[in-house]
Amino acid sequence: MTLVILIFSYLLGAVPFGLVLVRAAGLGDIRTMGSGNIGATNVLRTGRKDLAFATLLLDSGKGAIAVLLAGMLSSFDARVMAVAGAAAFVGHCFPVYLGFKGGKGVATFLGTLLALNIKVALVAGGVWLAVAAVTRYSSLSALLAAALTPFLFLVFGQWAFFAASVVMTALIFLRHRENILRLMDGTETKIGKGPRDDAVA
Template sequence: MLLAAGLIVAAYLAGSVPFSFLVARARGVDLRTVGSGNIGGANVWRSVGFGPFVVAAVLDMLKGMLPTLAARWLLPGQFVVIVLAGVAAVLGHTFPIFLRFKGGKAVATSGGVLLAIAPLLVPIGIAAWAVAFLITRISSVGSLTAAAVVIVAGTLFYLAGALPLPYAAFVWFSALFVVYLHRENIQRLRAGTENRFSRLR
């Protein structure tokens, strides 16, 4: 129990490291004051450029993947603890202790956890995001589409016996959480005022 608790706390602290914020800050940009004001990868892309976005996205994925893999290695077969470590990393990203609990929308970090527990879902989600984004040039549409596709694919994997129930529960939680965190984007989409990428750079 002590090891499990330590892993969960460590996962939260790892998730709290605001890599997107730090990558942008290294370029002299405070994400809180530009673009959408969100501490996330899409705002890095919009405000700093594609290269820094890739760096931030990879780091945000790693902070979800590595604590989850550590839990799998140290506590093999303890699916609930493994999932709780993943959830802690996602919550750390969304409510980071290092930025007064104001973080990003958990897309990349959730994807990192999925890489550790259900890696086949990640290329499916990335493909869904890319298609939706390239059609609309709206990042939130890509994220919402990816969440919808992943929750369907994860459910099919679970029903086929390819995914343990705790892992499937994480898929459902993370996808619905991503949708919840995009509630303001959904309102702007309905109003036709959501930010659109005018160019890719």
């Protein structure tokens, strides 16, 4: 059953909602626009706030659904739920449907956190908002919020969730490696200033 949950969670996470919604709206392939990312921020560059918001909800939702469904099928076994959330996250970052070229995972990460521990999700979300408000760097906000998450799970003594969050945080840093380089050399674009503020994807 755990293997079935793992595979289902990955396949659910791999659904590229941004791509699907933009195509369904007759706007073309989101991968050829803006930053080329499939996430909500790049969808916003089409000028359709409704599509961007829907993408954000769906990309977050697939992480939450994977965790909650895994919980119901496993009598809320923390290890199974953690694996399901991580699998959905990996699916978004490396979707089989798109040749394993996906988004950066922040929205799916947040949805997974909401289902695993809403307190952790709220703190991480608060950190993202605070850093974004002060620095205007979406990528830095995402990186700091993700880095804090494993420590929050340690505080709550949730070891399975801690392990899953370490994996997801490491992948978020990996997926943001170009953003990190731009932050270091001072060329990262701030929120609302150009095509690179694509951390929520």
